[in-house]
Amino acid sequence: MADVLAGVTPVLPGWWKEACEELSKRDEKMAELINVYSHTALTSVQDPFGTLIRSVIGQQISTKAAQTIWRNFAAACPEMTPQRVAKKHRRTLRSCGLSERKIDYILDICRYFLEEKITFELLEGMSEQEIIDCLTSIKGVGRWTAEMFLIFTLGRQNVFPVADLGIIKAIEKLYFSAEELQALDAQQKQIKILKLSENWAPYKTAASWFLWRSLNNSPVRY
Known part of the structure; x- marks a missing residue:
């Protein structure tokens, strides 16, 4: 979902130019x-709470439906803080x-922030795996969501979401022949992708970002 909260400015990672x-x-x-997508770049939105809320809203529904619900949610919660959201009536x-179920997940996210189990300062001092372990202890947050958080909120430079369907599709298209794909089972293919x-x-x-871009002309931002 591309909508970003008012007042939250996307940031270009300092390592981006060297990475390219x-x-x-x-x-x-x-x-x-x-070369094709050099006019755009990955940006991170340093809004941990909002990012996790968006991730829960977007689970198992279409992008269009997720955007509609997110806009409704942002309108209902213009001051999107854990304190304010936690006080909203379930109705x-x-x-x-x-x-x-998603309301339960969102309230659990609020609880983690209110109890200061998650702060931006705390996360910045953690390794990628420590952050994944921390975030996946929250109801409704799985490894993929944690990896998106590492990329699009914290701007970590060495994250590879190997189970992401878009990443897999792009790699199959760019790096594998039809014959190779037919000859490999799922485990063999994952090993080759990781290598x-x-x-x-x-x-x-x-x-990862450029692989996503190869499938979609719109800049990727979660």
Whole structure:
């Protein structure tokens, strides 16, 4: 979802230019993608609370439906803080289009922030795996959501969401022949994808972003 809260400014990661240069040197196909999409770049939105709320809203529904519910939610909660959202009546949250389960997830996110189990300062001092472990302890937050958080909120530079369907589709299209795909089972394919991704370290995040861009002309922002 591309909508960003008012007052929250997307930030270009400081490592972005170097990542593009290095990936272009190492990988011919990546160089082609970077050349095509050089006019745009990954930006991170440093809004941990809002990002997790958006991630829950977007689970298992279409992008269009998620955008509608997010806009309804933002209108119902113009001051989007854990304190304000936690005080909203469940009826108000349901009227935004949220299911009872997603309301439970959102209230659990509020609880984590109110109890200061998650702060931007705390997260910045953690490793990627520590952040994933922390976030996945919240109801409704899985590994994929935690990886999106690492990329689009914290701007971590070496994140590769290997289970992301878009990433898999892009790699299959760019790096595998039809014959190879037919010959590989799911486990073998994942091993080859992980091996391929090692060539992109320590800039796997940038590689992931360009792989997403290869499937969609709109800039990716979560």
